[in-house]
Amino acid sequence: MPGVVSETQLNAQLLDNMINSGTISRPSIMPYLEIILILVIGIAVTFFFPIKGRIGSTVLVSGIFLLILSTELILLIAMGIWLKTAYIAGCLVSVYLALVLKDLFISEVFRKESPEEARLLGINYQGKGLLDQAFKKFQRLPHDNGSKELIYSLGLEYENKNRIDKALEVYEYIAGIGGYQDIEERIARLKKSEKSSVTGSLQTFDGAGKASDSGDRGRTWIGRYEILGILGKGSMGLVYKAQDPKINRLVAIKTMRFSDEFEEDLIHEIKERFFREAEIAGQLSHPSIVTIHDVGDDGDLTYMAMEFLEGEDLDKFISKGNLLSFRRVLDVIFKIAEALDFAHKASVIHRDIKPANVMLLKNGNVKVTDFGIAKAISSSRTKTGVILGTPNYMSPEQIMGQKIDPRSDIFSLGVLFYQLITGELPFHGDNLSGLLYQITQIKHPSPRSHNPKIPGICEQILDKAMAKDPNKRFRSAGEMARVINALGQRIDQIRIEKSSIK
Amino acid sequence: MNPVGLWIGVNLQVKSSGITDVGLKRDGNEDSFSIEDSLGIYIVADGMGGHLAGEIASKISVEIINKVFRKWVEKDVSEEDIFGEPDSSLSRKGNYILGGIRLANRVIYELALEKKEYHGMGTTIVVLLVSPSLVIAANVGDSRIYLIRDGEIERLSKDHSIVAEQVEMGMMTEEDAENSPLRHVLTRNLGSSEEVTPDIFEIEPADNDCFILCSDGLTDLVNDQELLDMTKKESDPDALCKNLINVVLRRGAHDNATIISVLLTGIERPKSGIFKKVGFLIEDIIIRLQKSFKKIIQ
Numbered sequence: 001m002p003g004v005v006s007e008t009q010l011n012a013q014l015l016d017n018m019i020n021s022g023t024i025s026r027p028s029i030m031p032y033l034e035i036i037l038i039l040v041i042g043i044a045v046t047f048f049f050p051i052k053g054r055i056g057s058t059v060l061v062s063g064i065f066l067l068i069l070s071t072e073l074i075l076l077i078a079m080g081i082w083l084k085t086a087y088i089a090g091c092l093v094s095v096y097l098a099l100v101l102k103d104l105f106i107s108e109v110f111r112k113e114s115p116e117e118a119r120l121l122g123i124n125y126q127g128k129g130l131l132d133q134a135f136k137k138f139q140r141l142p143h144d145n146g147s148k149e150l151i152y153s154l155g156l157e158y159e160n161k162n163r164i165d166k167a168l169e170v171y172e173y174i175a176g177i178g179g180y181q182d183i184e185e186r187i188a189r190l191k192k193s194e195k196s197s198v199t200g201s202l203q204t205f206d207g208a209g210k211a212s213d214s215g216d217r218g219r220t221w222i223g224r225y226e227i228l229g230i231l232g233k234g235s236m237g238l239v240y241k242a243q244d245p246k247i248n249r250l251v252a253i254k255t256m257r258f259s260d261e262f263e264e265d266l267i268h269e270i271k272e273r274f275f276r277e278a279e280i281a282g283q284l285s286h287p288s289i290v291t292i293h294d295v296g297d298d299g300d301l302t303y304m305a306m307e308f309l310e311g312e313d314l315d316k317f318i319s320k321g322n323l324l325s326f327r328r329v330l331d332v333i334f335k336i337a338e339a340l341d342f343a344h345k346a347s348v349i350h351r352d353i354k355p356a357n358v359m360l361l362k363n364g365n366v367k368v369t370d371f372g373i374a375k376a377i378s379s380s381r382t383k384t385g386v387i388l389g390t391p392n393y394m395s396p397e398q399i400m401g402q403k404i405d406p407r408s409d410i411f412s413l414g415v416l417f418y419q420l421i422t423g424e425l426p427f428h429g430d431n432l433s434g435l436l437y438q439i440t441q442i443k444h445p446s447p448r449s450h451n452p453k454i455p456g457i458c459e460q461i462l463d464k465a466m467a468k469d470p471n472k473r474f475r476s477a478g479e480m481a482r483v484i485n486a487l488g489q490r491i492d493q494i495r496i497e498k499s500s501i502k
Numbered sequence: 503m504n505p506v507g508l509w510i511g512v513n514l515q516v517k518s519s520g521i522t523d524v525g526l527k528r529d530g531n532e533d534s535f536s537i538e539d540s541l542g543i544y545i546v547a548d549g550m551g552g553h554l555a556g557e558i559a560s561k562i563s564v565e566i567i568n569k570v571f572r573k574w575v576e577k578d579v580s581e582e583d584i585f586g587e588p589d590s591s592l593s594r595k596g597n598y599i600l601g602g603i604r605l606a607n608r609v610i611y612e613l614a615l616e617k618k619e620y621h622g623m624g625t626t627i628v629v630l631l632v633s634p635s636l637v638i639a640a641n642v643g644d645s646r647i648y649l650i651r652d653g654e655i656e657r658l659s660k661d662h663s664i665v666a667e668q669v670e671m672g673m674m675t676e677e678d679a680e681n682s683p684l685r686h687v688l689t690r691n692l693g694s695s696e697e698v699t700p701d702i703f704e705i706e707p708a709d710n711d712c713f714i715l716c717s718d719g720l721t722d723l724v725n726d727q728e729l730l731d732m733t734k735k736e737s738d739p740d741a742l743c744k745n746l747i748n749v750v751l752r753r754g755a756h757d758n759a760t761i762i763s764v765l766l767t768g769i770e771r772p773k774s775g776i777f778k779k780v781g782f783l784i785e786d787i788i789i790r791l792q793k794s795f796k797k798i799i800q
Contacts, residue, residue: 116583124566124609133612266527400674401682433667433689441673 009073026082034084038091061096065089115141119150126154131161135170148180155186164190222253222303223296241308244293250308251293255301271302274373278304280348281371288339290359290369306369310362314355314416320423326454329420330488332358335366336413337481344406344477348372351404353412354393355419391432392425396440396468407470410477414465421458422450426466440468457487513768514634514707518544519739520762521747525719525755532556533717533760534564543571543599544630544762548645548717550691551614551623559610559625563692566609567602567629574598589702591793592638596704599629599640603692603700607642610693624693627700628659628715632707632766639713640702643691646721648729649705650712650737655730658713660701662690686718711766712737714746719759723750739763 041064072085113121122137134154141147151174158167171187174180220227225242231252232239240253256274258267275295282292294305314332317324324332336358340350350357350371359367391399395411398404418426426444429435444466447454461483467473474480516539524531532549534557545567549560574584575598581588584601592600606627614623626643639647641659644666649656660666664687665679679685692698712733724732724746732749736742742763750759 114583117585120570120585120605121608124605125612128562128609128613130609130612130616133616399682399684400678401685402678432687433664436664436668436684437671437673 009076025080030081030083034088037088041088042091042095057096057099061092064092068092113140119147122150126157131158131163131166135166135173139173143177145180148174148177152180152183159186159190221298222255222301223294223298223305225251225253225305227253242305244305249293251305252308254304254306256303257301271297274302277372281373284343284346284348284371286339286342288335288366288368289343289371290367309359309367311359311365311367314358314360314420317360318355318419318423323423324420326421327488327491329417330484330491332360332366332420333413333417334481334484334488336368336416337477337484339366339368340406340409340413341476341478341481343371344409349404349406350409350412351398352393353409353416355416358416391435391439392427394439395470397470399436399440405470406477407473410465410473410480411467411470413477413480414462414473417465418444418447418462421454422447424450426462443468455487461487514632514766515768516542516632516764516766517739518762518764519743520544520760521743522758522760523719523747523751523755525758526751527754527756528758530554530557531758532560533719533758534560535715535760535762536564536568537762538568538572541568541572541575542632543568544632544713544715544764545627546645546715546717546760546762547625547627547692548643548719548758548760549623549625551620555614555620555623556625558620559614559623559693562610562613563603563606563625563627566606567599567627570602570605571598574601591789591796592702593636593704595631595633595636596638596640596702599631599638600700600702603627603629603640603642604698607692607698608696611696614693624688624691626688626691626717630658630713630715630762630764632713632764634707634769637705637707637711637713638702639705640700642698642700643688644686644721645715645717648714648716648726650714650730650733651708651710653730653734655726655733657726658703658705662701663688707766707769709767709769710737711769712739712742713762713764713766714742715762715764716746717758717760719755719757720746720750720761722757723753723755723759737765739765 068085068089072083075081075083118137118140122134122141125131125137126134131154135151138147138151138154141150151170155167155170155174158164158170168187168190171183171190174183175187222240222242224246225240225244228241228243228250230238231241238255240255242251242253243249244251258270258274278292278295282295285291290309291307292304293307296303296305316322323329336353340353343350348371350368352370352373353368357368357370359369361367393412393415395404395408398408415426418424426447427435427438427442429438444462446459447462448456448459461480464472464474465480474483518537518539520535520537522531522533522535533547534549535544535546537544545564547560547563549556549558551559570585573579575595579598581590581594581597584597585605586601588597589600610624614620626641626645628639628641628645628647630640630647631638637649639649639658641647642662644661644663645659646661647658649658663685665674665682665685667689668674669676669679674682690698714729714733728749729746732745733742736745743761746761746763747759
């Protein structure tokens with residue numbers, strides 16, 4: 001370290017000075033000079049090292065290092081001026097080490113794109129109309145005539161597409177790396193025409209802006225309903241608050257754009273099925289099942305008008321810190337189970353029980369939404385690779401593509417119950433495949449591992465609801481409802497006893 | 503030239519045929535295929551994505567792979583100068599195919615990222631290369647390559663779908679897999695991520711090898727045993743393709759179906775010759791050593 005060495009030197013010098021009655025001065029400008037030197041050297045090495053290669057940069061560093069050290073010594077010995085170089089040298093060495101380490105490790109892991117690869121990508125990007133990406137790749141090429149020709153042709157294509165600013169950028173890049181053919185003339189001509197076309201391009205921009213506004217956001221009517229506002233986003237489209245002008249009733253309109261999810265030729269079939277399912281679900285009249293007023297389509301939007309509810313869905317209450325009280329969860333699950341039991345008796349299987357499909361109302365009621373919709377959608381083939389919704393709540397038999405019966409809903413309700421009391425999902429996977437494996441093969445971890453306060457009986461309920469084999473689950477949602485209700489009442493009883501003792 | 507090529511009869515005869523059909527339920531055909539007998543390269547791609555994007559993704563991939571493969575072969579480019587890190591366990595041509603697939607993936611990926619109308623597009627791909635000394639099969643996604651040899655059928659491709667992985671892990675039976683709602687969900691395809699790893703398989707050709715490349719429009723409706731039976735009955739590629747597509751149409755053809763059939767003849771492997779056998783043995787040992795050494799390093 002130069003600091004240490006210079007200290008010894010300094011002592012010797014001090015002694016020498018005393019003997020020769022000289023002085024060491026440290027002019028007040030020195031600290032500033034030191035900072036400036038640190039900056040200059042820091043910037044210089046950061047930019048020049050990568051160019052010089054590993055051996056070159058090592059030689060460069062040791063050279064500068066020695067230079068700094070000898071400057072300090074010479075200044076001190078010959079002129080008696082003290083310039084602190086320790087920090088400067090430290091800066092130099094740390095930049096060097098950082099660059100060497102980066103070279104050794106990072107470059108090995110992320111192989112640099114070779115010029116040939118950049119060229120291939122550039123040509124193919126350009127061929128497919130990705131001009132901006134092509135330009136980025138071409139900028140990495142060595143500055144030879146072959147590359148210039150490629151870049152020049154890219155500039156011409158920009159010009160043809162009337163993207164004058166980009167064409168100019170490309171031509172100026174070529175001019176910057178040594179010029180090519182008539183590049184200067186082209187730049188001059190484009191600069192002239194660019195000025196005259198500014199107003200024109202502004203107008204087109206304005207027109208495009210207006211056009212995009214005519215999408216969903218600007219909508220005021222769907223079917224016969226007047227849109228009052230957006231309530232949220234459903235799995236397949238926006239949910240609006242709307243008014244039925246005929247009877248002045250507030251409704252929630254759930255919209256779906258099947259064309260985004262399904263092959264065009266299937267859409268008609270899916271719509272039909274959707275209407276049919278909605279009609280069946282619409283006949284379910286239960287205090288905990290949301291009432292469906294109407295279904296229909298408007299352009300390529302399919303919609304469902306439901307009773308307007310003031311409340312929140314359970315998505316808000318599934319993470320740690322936001323959980324409902326245990327007693328409240330029992331009440332919610334009890335009500336969902338009763339609603340499911342009612343639907344099952346009418347031969348409707350929900351198929352998509354998840355937090356987003358259960359509303360918790362301000363008045364404390366629970367409403368289950370989206371009955372049967374999953375059936376309309378899940379049994380049709382989506383565009384390859386598109387998965388609707390999350391499989392987190394799917395039952396093993398649903399995943400395996402087997403026949404579904406009401407007990408599938410019981411499994412999903414078990415998953416929801418688990419999540420509401422622990423704030424964790426029972427099944428996890430790093431990827432979809434891992435998750436599916438967990439659901440079909442692995443028993444969920446005990447809820448008490450997340451929250452030891454959960455009573456043992458509750459663990460048994462979950463084990464029964466989430467049994468892999470449907471035959472081992474509750475025989476009906478009604479049975480599950482009764483067990484949960486009994487547990488809730490037992491808890492109330494204990495509380496009353498406790499308070500009366502007090 | 504590969505030294506093995508000198509040891510066997512190089513009087514290779516290739517007969518090929520390809521057919522694609524939009525099917526009975528779809529409006530557009532998102533499959534693409536190409537047959538290049540002069541290069542011995544055959545490709546089938548099954549695109550996905552709304553409007554015309556699926557069609558474009560499959561077309562682009564076929565076009566790019568053909569183009570760069572031809573270029574690299576003509577210039578006999580070294581493995582180091584193609585696209586991406588070369589795989590030393592593969593032959594040079596195997597690396598060309600690997601590079602071509604990677605390149606096509608990147609272009610589709612960028613296109614899908616850049617243009618709104620192409621968002622979410624992708625494609626599966628199967629590539630077959632035949633030469634007197636070597637057959638290379640590469641795939642990404644759930645389109646397949648079958649080899650029918652000595653009265654047996656074998657898949658040279660590996661399905662990259664969730665259910666295939668579940669079947670492989672023993673969590674699902676083949677039967678469940680066929681009925682699963684997730685059977686068309688892919689774990690790999692061209693265009694969904696910046697990098698893609700194809701499965702590439704290199705084997706030696708034999709006389710009367712019959713290859714079938716196809717999209718899931720065929721394999722959804724015709725099982726492996728039926729494919730084998732039909733090939734046994736009629737191995738001429740033209741007739742075989744027509745027969746297969748007829749079966750697909752008869753069974754409802756819910757999806758686009760594309761089939762290429764390739765038949766190799768004229769490969770005469772000398773039956774005797776102790777030196778040749780020893781030569782093959784040594785080569786085999788060396789290749790195995792190389793592969794296991796590579797595994798240890800990794």
